[in-house]
Amino acid sequence: MTSVDLTGPGSSGRFFETSNGPDPQPSTKRPEDGRPEDLIPDLTCTREVVRNFAMSAPAAAEAGMAVAAAMKEVMARVKQASERSGRLPTQVRVVAVSKTKPASLIKAVYDSTGHRSFGENYVQELLEKAPQLPDDIEWHFIGNLQSNKVKQLLSGVPNLYMVESVDDEKIANHLDRAVGSLGRKPLKVLVQVNTSGEESKFGVEPSGCVELAKHVKLGCPNLVFSGLMTIGMLDYSSTPENFKTLLDCRKKVCAELGLAEEECELSMGMSADFEQAIEMGSTNVRIGSTIFGAREYPKKNNID
Numbered sequence: 001m002t003s004v005d006l007t008g009p010g011s012s013g014r015f016f017e018t019s020n021g022p023d024p025q026p027s028t029k030r031p032e033d034g035r036p037e038d039l040i041p042d043l044t045c046t047r048e049v050v051r052n053f054a055m056s057a058p059a060a061a062e063a064g065m066a067v068a069a070a071m072k073e074v075m076a077r078v079k080q081a082s083e084r085s086g087r088l089p090t091q092v093r094v095v096a097v098s099k100t101k102p103a104s105l106i107k108a109v110y111d112s113t114g115h116r117s118f119g120e121n122y123v124q125e126l127l128e129k130a131p132q133l134p135d136d137i138e139w140h141f142i143g144n145l146q147s148n149k150v151k152q153l154l155s156g157v158p159n160l161y162m163v164e165s166v167d168d169e170k171i172a173n174h175l176d177r178a179v180g181s182l183g184r185k186p187l188k189v190l191v192q193v194n195t196s197g198e199e200s201k202f203g204v205e206p207s208g209c210v211e212l213a214k215h216v217k218l219g220c221p222n223l224v225f226s227g228l229m230t231i232g233m234l235d236y237s238s239t240p241e242n243f244k245t246l247l248d249c250r251k252k253v254c255a256e257l258g259l260a261e262e263e264c265e266l267s268m269g270m271s272a273d274f275e276q277a278i279e280m281g282s283t284n285v286r287i288g289s290t291i292f293g294a295r296e297y298p299k300k301n302n303i304d
């Protein structure tokens with residue numbers, strides 16, 4: 001199916017085209033600990049999103065119907081792929097990635113399809129949207145998490161369900177301490193693995209995933225090690241090597257930690273490849289543009 005185009009008026013400034021796969025990861029370094037900094041400041045990004053979607057009531061209603069229809073179509077495709085993989089559709093979670101999209105569109109999907117799992121990449125954007133939306137939404141944080149934003153994320157989003165992007169011990173320790181100090185219930189986390197070897201991607205090397213999973217499981221009492229996540233190469237279509245690598249990582253992690261494979265989720269598959277990922281055993285697919293349309297970003301010089 002084709003993606004719906006939900007571009008709002010005034011959104012001419014295209015920062016980069018991202019209709020197919022996640023956004024290019026920035027390579028600039030953050031001074032304090034060397035983790036790459038997000039390219040787009042969270043707050044300015046969402047301000048622009050709000051401006052872009054200041055549409056008329058009929059246009060907003062139409063946009064809401066379009067995303068709800070796209071969501072239903074995605075769920076039908078997920079059902080078929082699950083059946084092809086010998087599983088029930090309830091065994092595959094769909095995270096609707098709503099990054100850069102306004103709360104009104106998320107609410108449209110929530111209301112008309114009953115969907116409850118949504119994903120965001122930026123802390124500030126999630127902090128703005130979560131309070132505007134029902135608290136039975138299960139939020140997945142899927143972006144690169146900076147340690148100085150951990151407390152804000154946990155305290156501002158009580159219905160944060162999972163952090164899918166733990167990629168080193170330092171961020172795991174920050175999350176663990178923050179969950180403990182806020183008295184939250186233990187937080188589910190996935191270890192992000194860089195299966196494509198691309199420098200631009202976050203994630204621990206496949207060779208380091210067992211060590212990191214072990215650290216989370218044994219050294220972070222306030223975190224629940226729940227599995228592995230990967231993004232994978234954007235443009236491969238016939239040889240899903242990166243998904244195979246994640247399956248291999250799961251084998252090693254389960255053997256080392258004495259877990260059954262069902263206790264170790266696989267978060268893999270996005271708009272371009274979610275059916276293939278499900279057929280290979282994914283339990284969690286993260287789908288953005290096929291549901292919400294291409295993401296829109298402000299031009300750098302538009303940021304005020």
Ligand SMILES: Cc1ncc(COP(=O)(O)O)c(C=O)c1O
Pocket residue numbers: 018019020021022023097099121142143231270271272286287288289290
């Ligand atoms: C980690 C991650 N997963 C999934 C997605 C959704 O990608 P797509 O729009 O191709 O479905 C994104 C988008 O930014 C992402 O960053």
